[in-house]
Amino acid sequence: MQIPQRNILVLGGGLIGAGWAVAFAGAGYSVSVLDRDAAAAPRLASIWSVGRNVLAQLGALDPEAAAPFVILDYSELPAAPILVQEALPERLELKRAALVELESHIPSDCLIASSSSGLTATVLQEGMLHPDRLFIAHPCNPPYLMPTVELSGGTNTAPEMLGRAEAIYHSLGKTVLHLRREVPGHLINRLQFALWREVVHLAATGVASLADIEMAVMEGLAPRWISTGPSTVFHLAGGEGGLARFLAELGPAVEGCWANLGRPHLDSGTCALLVEGMAEIARGRSPSELAMVRNRAMVAFAQHFERAEVSCNINQTGGED
Amino acid sequence: MQIPQRNILVLGGGLIGAGWAVAFAGAGYSVSVLDRDAAAAPRLASIWSVGRNVLAQLGALDPEAAAPFVILDYSELPAAPILVQEALPERLELKRAALVELESHIPSDCLIASSSSGLTATVLQEGMLHPDRLFIAHPCNPPYLMPTVELSGGTNTAPEMLGRAEAIYHSLGKTVLHLRREVPGHLINRLQFALWREVVHLAATGVASLADIEMAVMEGLAPRWISTGPSTVFHLAGGEGGLARFLAELGPAVEGCWANLGRPHLDSGTCALLVEGMAEIARGRSPSELAMVRNRAMVAFAQHFERAEVSCNINQTGGED
Numbered sequence: 001m002q003i004p005q006r007n008i009l010v011l012g013g014g015l016i017g018a019g020w021a022v023a024f025a026g027a028g029y030s031v032s033v034l035d036r037d038a039a040a041a042p043r044l045a046s047i048w049s050v051g052r053n054v055l056a057q058l059g060a061l062d063p064e065a066a067a068p069f070v071i072l073d074y075s076e077l078p079a080a081p082i083l084v085q086e087a088l089p090e091r092l093e094l095k096r097a098a099l100v101e102l103e104s105h106i107p108s109d110c111l112i113a114s115s116s117s118g119l120t121a122t123v124l125q126e127g128m129l130h131p132d133r134l135f136i137a138h139p140c141n142p143p144y145l146m147p148t149v150e151l152s153g154g155t156n157t158a159p160e161m162l163g164r165a166e167a168i169y170h171s172l173g174k175t176v177l178h179l180r181r182e183v184p185g186h187l188i189n190r191l192q193f194a195l196w197r198e199v200v201h202l203a204a205t206g207v208a209s210l211a212d213i214e215m216a217v218m219e220g221l222a223p224r225w226i227s228t229g230p231s232t233v234f235h236l237a238g239g240e241g242g243l244a245r246f247l248a249e250l251g252p253a254v255e256g257c258w259a260n261l262g263r264p265h266l267d268s269g270t271c272a273l274l275v276e277g278m279a280e281i282a283r284g285r286s287p288s289e290l291a292m293v294r295n296r297a298m299v300a301f302a303q304h305f306e307r308a309e310v311s312c313n314i315n316q317t318g319g320e321d
Numbered sequence: 322m323q324i325p326q327r328n329i330l331v332l333g334g335g336l337i338g339a340g341w342a343v344a345f346a347g348a349g350y351s352v353s354v355l356d357r358d359a360a361a362a363p364r365l366a367s368i369w370s371v372g373r374n375v376l377a378q379l380g381a382l383d384p385e386a387a388a389p390f391v392i393l394d395y396s397e398l399p400a401a402p403i404l405v406q407e408a409l410p411e412r413l414e415l416k417r418a419a420l421v422e423l424e425s426h427i428p429s430d431c432l433i434a435s436s437s438s439g440l441t442a443t444v445l446q447e448g449m450l451h452p453d454r455l456f457i458a459h460p461c462n463p464p465y466l467m468p469t470v471e472l473s474g475g476t477n478t479a480p481e482m483l484g485r486a487e488a489i490y491h492s493l494g495k496t497v498l499h500l501r502r503e504v505p506g507h508l509i510n511r512l513q514f515a516l517w518r519e520v521v522h523l524a525a526t527g528v529a530s531l532a533d534i535e536m537a538v539m540e541g542l543a544p545r546w547i548s549t550g551p552s553t554v555f556h557l558a559g560g561e562g563g564l565a566r567f568l569a570e571l572g573p574a575v576e577g578c579w580a581n582l583g584r585p586h587l588d589s590g591t592c593a594l595l596v597e598g599m600a601e602i603a604r605g606r607s608p609s610e611l612a613m614v615r616n617r618a619m620v621a622f623a624q625h626f627e628r629a630e631v632s633c634n635i636n637q638t639g640g641e642d
Contacts (some may be wrong), residue, residue: 118574140541148541175540181528185578187537193578194519196551198512207502214550216508219496220461220469222550225543227618228611229535230517235599235608236615242608243599244592251587253439256508257514263579266572271565278556278564287556287563290549294557297548305627 006030009081009106009179013040013070015047016115017087021068023144024085025026028062032071041070045313051144057299060173074105083111083168085137090118096127103129111165113137116191120182121154131156131196135165136179138186145298148271150186152179152280167270201262204270210277330402330427334361334391334418337462338408338438342389343372344465348493349383353392353399357405360572362391372465378620381465381494390501395426404432406458411439417448424450432486434458438510441503442475452477456486459507466619471507473500477562514614522583524598525591531598 008024011019013035021044027033049069055061071077077297084102088095095114102112112134114124125131135153140146149169153162166176177187185193196219203210214296228236234254238246247254264270282290329345331338334356335511342365346352354365369388376641377383378574390400393636405423409416416435423433435445456474461467470490474483477519487497498508506514516538552564555575559567585591601610 105633136493140545146541146545148537150537175536177529177533177541180527181526183523183526183528184581187523187529187534188541189578190523190582191516191519191534191537192542192551192554193575194582195512195516196555196575197579197582198515200552202504202508202511205502207504208498208500208508210552212498213508213512214500214552215496216469216471216512217546218548218550220467220498220509221513222543222546223619223622224461224467224615225538226547227539227621228615229539229543229602230513230520230534231531231595232602232611233513234517235603236612238608240608242596242603244596247587247592247595251592254514254517255587257510258518258584260505261511261515261518266568266576271568271572272544274552274568275563275565278552281550281553282556282563287559287561290553291557294545296550298544301544317565 004195005082006083007032007079008034009034009077009084011084011086011102012069013037013044014087014089015043016139016143017025017085018044018047018068019051019141019143020085020087020115020139022048022055022142022178023139023172025068026052026055026061026065026144028065030066031068032076032081033068034071034074034077036072044068044070047142051142054145054295054299058302065218077105081110083113083165083302085113085115087115090116092119092123095119095124099124099134109133111161111168113165115139117186118184120184121157122154122182123154125156132158133161135162135185136182137165137169138187138188142295147173147175147302148177149174149186150177150179150188152182152186154182193276197264198261200266200270200274201264203273204264205262209280210274211280214281276318323464328329328353328400328402330355330398330405330425331389332405332407333409334358335408335410336364337460337464338406339365339368339389340372340462340464341406341408341436341460343369343376343463344408344493346389347373347382347386349386351387351399351415351419353397353402354387354389355392355395357393365389365391368463372463375466375616375620379623383492385589395422398426401428402431404434404486408434408435410435411437413440413444416440416445420449420455422565430454432456432482432489434486436460438507439505441505441558443503444475446475446477453479454482457503457507458486458490459509461509463616466616468494468623469498469509470495470507471498471500473503473507475503486590517580518585521587521591521595522585524594525585526583530601531595532601535602539584 006029008029008031008284010033011023013033021031021033053062088098108130114136116136117138121134121136135157138150169176179186199213202208202213234246235243329350329351329352331342331354334354342352342354373382409419429451435457437457438459442457443444446455456478459471490497523529523534525583555567556564599617
């Protein structure tokens with residue numbers, strides 16, 4: 001029998017909810033998924049079957065891990081959960097109604113994490129009995145594979161609750177990113193949309209093919225960003241004077257470059273060009289085949305590439321630009 | 322004795338010029354570096370010593386590779402080069418004067434590649450005798466380690482010259498990115514400045530610490546972008562309908578997100594905050610120590626991580642969002 005402190009409840013058994021359930025279950029939590037849809041149980045079984053394999057390859061599967069299971073009603077909840085991970089569709093009224101119902105079935109200090117990418121904790125807290133324990137914990141998909149979780153409290157979230165939540169996500173091996181202020185899109189989506197805006201601009205204005213732009217990121221920028229983030233790149237460009245020297249000498253050039261970046265629109269011509277470019281990138285592979293490539297690559301990356309402890313031996317290095 | 326078809330001349334023995342010299346020499350070319358500065362020879366020797374070690378670890382060092390050497394004058398040029406890689410400081414008049422002098426010493430069909438990040442081939446071609454063989458070949462630093470080269474012709478560049486150049490960069494193992502139109506910053510710099518603008522906005526408006534934003538890229542986005550570029554991410558978000566479905570359903574949301582991205586300024590307060598955040602990221606490591614971390618990570622990545630041929634075994638995958 002599981003001890004009560006290890007119980008997790010997931011609201012919604014869609015892709016994100018099921019992915020969360022696999023992440024928690026793989027780490028040894030007892031996980032129930034509340035979903036009244038008949039498709040939920042087979043989907044959860046299928047994602048557990050894939051996900052536990054991934055976690056095993058990552059060396060992150062608890063030997064005592066038990067499969068997550070679907071429940072149809074709160075009466076089936078085996079014990080009081082320590083955390084509820086809400087992963088319902090992105091509709092405010094639906095989420096609010098579910099939160100009201102939820103609060104009547106769980107202890108007042110049970111953590112409630114919303115997976116929402118578009119809503120804020122402050123908005124979701126309205127009308128709650130105990131809003132202090134609600135916050136956003138936004139994963140990348142699939143949650144059992146992707147390493148980051150964005151944690152964002154609302155106006156009424158108690159810092160102590162965020163601390164308890166962080167410890168739980170750390171126990172899944174996640175990197176927790178802390179938002180000090182609520183913004184739509186949190187960090188990850190804003191950053192990838194900022195990059196993609198210039199991708200679309202460069203493709204739409206005929207500067208390069210979408211495939212070559214994709215390669216510029218996949219083979220040029222991304223391998224460097226793994227060890228040298230977007231600010232550190234410019235820190236190194238300043239030589240031993242670092243970012244301070246870079247900003248002093250090249251700050252105006254950076255602002256000039258920013259002013260020159262594109263502001264594209266997704267009109268029908270641009271959309272057609274993007275879809276055509278994407279077909280060239282996909283080379284006949286379906287989205288699910290490409291997702292498999294990504295999953296294999298993420299696992300291989302985690303297995304073989306230890307950023308902090310790379311073992312090859314380079315004794316010195318040249319300067320930077 | 323080297324055969325003449327393997328001779329390369331590099332103009333300028335600074336960090337980029339010396340790095341190019343190492344890249345060409347490591348691949349078996351006979352490389353001379355024209356630089357009248359007394360510091361050029363020891364710098365070249367030092368960068369060769371580091372760079373050949375890196376190339377050996379990458380399995381990319383020609384067994385017959387000979388060290389590149391500095392020459393002080395065209396009279397010392399051992400044979401006619403097939404390609405001149407210009408890597409002089411980013412000053413138009415200086416580059417133009419060097420190109421005029423250069424043309425009187427080389428055959429009319431010798432390729433001339435400028436490493437410029439800020440000038441265009443069309444501007445550099447003005448006043449040349451044979452402008453058809455001049456183009457931009459922009460590396461990332463250091464050129465012997467970073468995998469991409471951006472190739473950008475000007476108004477007068479002959480396509481045949483670009484074809485010959487591409488074959489030479491391929492012989493160095495480089496990924497060639499083709500610009501169809503000249504733009505300041507080419508692809509790589511524009512893309513990284515687009516991402517960095519939002520990084521600066523998020524830090525400057527207090528949404529998260531610079532260190533947490535750096536982590537969002539290093540641990541969240543970059544590992545995924547290695548196998549799944551910035552457009553493919555949204556292709557997968559469309560499920561089996563791919564990018565077309567994503568754009569149809571979420572195009573307006575993407576444009577809304579774009580409109581909400583920041584437009585920061587590098588005022589003194591923002592610069593101070595960035596420098597402070599960078600100190601937290603660096604954790605006492607100097608820029609040259611961080612550059613060593615990056616070099617080791619790039620080598621480890623190239624050695625261990627084969628994007629196209631990852632060997633672990635995941636049989637299926639869930640869907641996407």
